[in-house]
Amino acid sequence: MHKIWLILKREYLVRVRKKAFIVMTIVGPLLMAALLIVPTYLAEESQELRNIAIEEDGFEFTNQLEDNEFLHFSKIPQEKATLLKEGFTESNYYALLHIEENNFTLYSNQQISLSVSNGIENQLEKIIEHQKLKAAGIDLTILESAESTVNITTKIISEDGNTTNSQAEASMGIGFICGILIYMFIFMYGTMVMRGVIEEKTSRIVEVIISSVKPFQLMMGKILGVALVGLTQFVLWILLTFAIATIAELLFMDASSMTTELNAAQQSVLLSEISSLTGGINLIQIFVSFLFYFLAGYLMYSSLFAAVGSAVDAEADTQQFVLPITIPLILSFILIQPIMENPDGTLAFWMSIIPFTSPVIMMVRLPFGVANWELALSVGILISSFILTTWFAGRIYRTGILMYGKKASYKELWKWLSYKA
Amino acid sequence: MKEPIFIAKDVVKQYGDYTALNKVSISVPKGSIYGLLGPNGAGKTTLMRIINQITAPDSGSLIFDGVPLEKHHISEIGYLPEERGLYKKMKVGEQALYLAQLKGMSYTDALAKLKFWFEKLDILSWWNKKVEELSKGMAQKIQFVVTVIHEPKLLIFDEPFSGFDPINAAIIRKEILELSENGTTIIFSTHRMESVEEICDHIALINKSQTVLEGPIDEIKKKFTNNSYEVITANKELSENDYFSIISKKDTTFRILLKEGKTQQEALQSIVAAMEIISFKKEIPSMEEIFIKAVNNA
Numbered sequence: 001m002h003k004i005w006l007i008l009k010r011e012y013l014v015r016v017r018k019k020a021f022i023v024m025t026i027v028g029p030l031l032m033a034a035l036l037i038v039p040t041y042l043a044e045e046s047q048e049l050r051n052i053a054i055e056e057d058g059f060e061f062t063n064q065l066e067d068n069e070f071l072h073f074s075k076i077p078q079e080k081a082t083l084l085k086e087g088f089t090e091s092n093y094y095a096l097l098h099i100e101e102n103n104f105t106l107y108s109n110q111q112i113s114l115s116v117s118n119g120i121e122n123q124l125e126k127i128i129e130h131q132k133l134k135a136a137g138i139d140l141t142i143l144e145s146a147e148s149t150v151n152i153t154t155k156i157i158s159e160d161g162n163t164t165n166s167q168a169e170a171s172m173g174i175g176f177i178c179g180i181l182i183y184m185f186i187f188m189y190g191t192m193v194m195r196g197v198i199e200e201k202t203s204r205i206v207e208v209i210i211s212s213v214k215p216f217q218l219m220m221g222k223i224l225g226v227a228l229v230g231l232t233q234f235v236l237w238i239l240l241t242f243a244i245a246t247i248a249e250l251l252f253m254d255a256s257s258m259t260t261e262l263n264a265a266q267q268s269v270l271l272s273e274i275s276s277l278t279g280g281i282n283l284i285q286i287f288v289s290f291l292f293y294f295l296a297g298y299l300m301y302s303s304l305f306a307a308v309g310s311a312v313d314a315e316a317d318t319q320q321f322v323l324p325i326t327i328p329l330i331l332s333f334i335l336i337q338p339i340m341e342n343p344d345g346t347l348a349f350w351m352s353i354i355p356f357t358s359p360v361i362m363m364v365r366l367p368f369g370v371a372n373w374e375l376a377l378s379v380g381i382l383i384s385s386f387i388l389t390t391w392f393a394g395r396i397y398r399t400g401i402l403m404y405g406k407k408a409s410y411k412e413l414w415k416w417l418s419y420k421a
Numbered sequence: 422m423k424e425p426i427f428i429a430k431d432v433v434k435q436y437g438d439y440t441a442l443n444k445v446s447i448s449v450p451k452g453s454i455y456g457l458l459g460p461n462g463a464g465k466t467t468l469m470r471i472i473n474q475i476t477a478p479d480s481g482s483l484i485f486d487g488v489p490l491e492k493h494h495i496s497e498i499g500y501l502p503e504e505r506g507l508y509k510k511m512k513v514g515e516q517a518l519y520l521a522q523l524k525g526m527s528y529t530d531a532l533a534k535l536k537f538w539f540e541k542l543d544i545l546s547w548w549n550k551k552v553e554e555l556s557k558g559m560a561q562k563i564q565f566v567v568t569v570i571h572e573p574k575l576l577i578f579d580e581p582f583s584g585f586d587p588i589n590a591a592i593i594r595k596e597i598l599e600l601s602e603n604g605t606t607i608i609f610s611t612h613r614m615e616s617v618e619e620i621c622d623h624i625a626l627i628n629k630s631q632t633v634l635e636g637p638i639d640e641i642k643k644k645f646t647n648n649s650y651e652v653i654t655a656n657k658e659l660s661e662n663d664y665f666s667i668i669s670k671k672d673t674t675f676r677i678l679l680k681e682g683k684t685q686q687e688a689l690q691s692i693v694a695a696m697e698i699i700s701f702k703k704e705i706p707s708m709e710e711i712f713i714k715a716v717n718n719a
């Protein structure tokens with residue numbers, strides 16, 4: 001155990017000190033923070049109040065067009081409208097709405113934003129609709145009372161008779177994020193293990209090391225060390241993303257001269273919304289399962305990646321062995337969407353049981369609610385396949401790392417399994 | 422003969438259909454410098470890997486220092502493989518510490534011993550350099566140090582001088598001999614026969630997965646020595662007589678072979694009586710000749 005610890009420590013420190021790691025750790029949260037902030041910023045931008053001038057004979061439409069948070073309408077005389085068309089820039093008008101009979105034209109000196117033209121269109125459509133209904137002799141008060149809104153509450157009845165609110169959107173969101181994260185983690189750090197093995201082989205240090213430790217210890221030390229690198233990066237990303245987002249938001253809020261009270265009020269609304277959204281989802285179960293599938297999936301795949309690394313002399317030769325390993329992984333990635341549509345289907349069931357796809361797919365399904373026996377089966381199968389693949393990879397690994405200049409075939413790998421250590 | 426530190430008996434190792442070692446037996450006396458010789462692909466590396474427990478034999482027994490070879494013996498064996506390297510991106514000192522600790526040394530012990538060896542070989546200034554900044558010869562020196570750092574009872578060197586320039590090879594040779602004088606047993610594998618004759622006292626010759634020859638080097642030489650002599654005369658033709666026959670001649674250099682039951686003195690006297698002799702020398706085969714002869718006979 002002491003030797004595995006030494007190896008783990010080296011593998012961890014070497015990678016964490018690398019420039020690429022530090023750069024990725026800083027750039028990652030910046031990108032994520034940008035993803036969080038830019039939409040908010042853009043949304044704020046489009047909410048700015050816009051003055052729309054109206055040019056109309058009479059007041060038929062002018063009186064019915066209503067101001068809202070984004071649009072302010074004002075009628076201007078004909079001569080002023082002609083002047084405006086020549087010089088928008090000096091005026092404080094965003095656009096000019098020209099109304100003639102039932103023809104509407106919107107003039108501006110810039111590309112008119114879709115939300116503005118949609119907003120005006122909606123209002124005009126409603127006005128004309130009302131006119132037509134009136135003309136047909138339908139009382140508007142009746143019409144208003146007939147308007148109704150329906151909200152369906154979906155509930156899940158579990159076997160013990162308890163009902164919980166089902167929240168498809170939140171489930172989808174959580175499942176999707178968890179699935180994608182596990183997919184990324186396995187891919188990035190699995191190949192990192194593979195490259196580490198190849199590096200040891202090509203630099204010819206491997207025989208020096210395995211005269212001191214068992215090949216299996218070297219392999220496990222490396223896999224665990226890299227897992228720790230991944231977890232470190234992950235935790236740093238989360239912390240930094242929040243830190244950056246918070247700082248940026250504070251700066252941004254100051255600039256937009258919003259009161260902090262409003263901010264707090266908004267936040268509390270947001271929080272209560274989140275808690276009501278996730279009310280039906282067992283967050284603790286998801287968190288624990290996420291950690292489990294995250295690690296078990298990685299451990300299973302990375303031992304296979306290590307075996308591939310041991311069988312080749314250069315990274316360029318890995319293709320033929322890497323492909324069969326990554327196919328189930330890529331397949332589960334592609335199928336995230338369809339499985340979210342039908343999280344209890346046969347496909348979803350089997351893919352969350354088969355160990356090569358279960359880490360991603362089970363995490364996608366879990367927020368929608370999965371029977372305990374299915375989860376237990378999936379976990380059990382994943383653990384036993386993890387043990388099996390590690391054993392299998394270890395046997396290939398210990399022979400492979402000492403084979404130089406020999407192009408390994410699948411037949412060859414099969415033979416290696418039978419060699420006595 | 423001193424008691425052996427390592428014995429391999431009837432060791433068999435197969436890789437699929439290929440037999441790498443077929444009932445190989447060697448016995449390495451304590452304190453000896455033991456040459457492990459053989460052409461490429463004879464099975465030397467496999468045998469060394471078995472001694473280091475990198476791989477296990479299919480059958481046969483292994484005895485280390487009087488007891489069956491076990492996992493913990495790893496800290497009493499040092500191995501410098503032929504395929505050797507270092508982590509290129511790692512600093513020299515850090516890497517040497519890591520490898521020494523993997524051998525079971527404590528951090529402080531490893532640090533003290535490394536400083537001692539680095540100073541001895543005058544390479545202390547490399548401590549904070551990255552391995553990729555070093556030349557191949559420099560890296561080899563570090564590999565040598567990390568092989569011997571834990572003061573093992575048995576050291577195994579596979580082609581230790583390859584990659585060294587003559588000056589550094591001489592330094593390493595001196596260090597190996599010093600280790601041997603201090604009581605360390607050394608197994609030494611090479612193709613370079615001149616270094617075998619220089620430093621080994623025992624050898625084993627492995628060919629086609631089998632031991633062909635084994636024993637002290639002087640005994641083996643005696644075995645391969647027949648009664649042949651090289652005679653150089655002062656411009657006189659030498660002719661065969663009752664005491665010897667001529668194997669070959671080149672100018673006035675003759676190779677003669679004593680006839681059955683005749684002695685060196687009788688042959689010499691018979692020549693001296695007839696002519697002046699410039700040189701009269703018993704032919705002792707070099708290791709290279711023995712090597713070729715043994716491999717071809719097998």
